[in-house]
Amino acid sequence: MDSLNNLESAIRIHPALLVYFYNDACAPCQALRPKVTEMVSAGFPKMELVFINTAGHPEIAANYGIFSAPTLLVFFEGKETIRESKYISIPDLQQRIDRYYRMVTGEE
Numbered sequence: 295m296d297s298l299n300n301l302e303s304a305i306r307i308h309p310a311l312l313v314y315f316y317n318d319a320c321a322p323c324q325a326l327r328p329k330v331t332e333m334v335s336a337g338f339p340k341m342e343l344v345f346i347n348t349a350g351h352p353e354i355a356a357n358y359g360i361f362s363a364p365t366l367l368v369f370f371e372g373k374e375t376i377r378e379s380k381y382i383s384i385p386d387l388q389q390r391i392d393r394y395y396r397m398v399t400g401e402e
Contacts, residue, residue: 295344298354305369309398310341312391315355317348317363322380326364329384337388340399370394 295301295313305311314330316323327345334343348355348363358367368376368391375394378387395401 295346295354296351298357301344301346301354304342304344305372308342308369309371310338310395311369312338312341312343313358313367313369314343314345315348315358315360315363315365315367316345319349320363323364326382326384330366330387333384333388338391338395340401341391341395368394370398 295304301313312330312334314327316327331343334341346354348360355361362379364382365377365379366382366387367374376387376390
């Protein structure tokens with residue numbers, strides 16, 4: 295994602311969207327990224343996943359109040375529903391997403 299307008303458009307268009315804010319100098323960001331990618335592709339096929347480098351796009355991070363990396367924002371039907379930062383448990387995150395995801399997508 296390369297601009298605030300593109301992100302806002304993606305939030306409006308996609309009923310389920312996970313935004314992954316990272317920084318190239320952040321080791322936890324690098325370690326968590328494949329786990330989040332796998333979680334979304336395996337468990338939430340109708341969810342869009344976008345990555346935003348906070349160092350390259352500080353204006354986007356600032357607009358969403360992102361002060362640390364990694365930070366994940368999950369949007370359902372255009373509303374921020376989940377926000378997780380720093381120490382993120384994939385099983386806990388997956389469980390939290392699953393509840394909303396089923397309601398929005400109608401998947402079982």
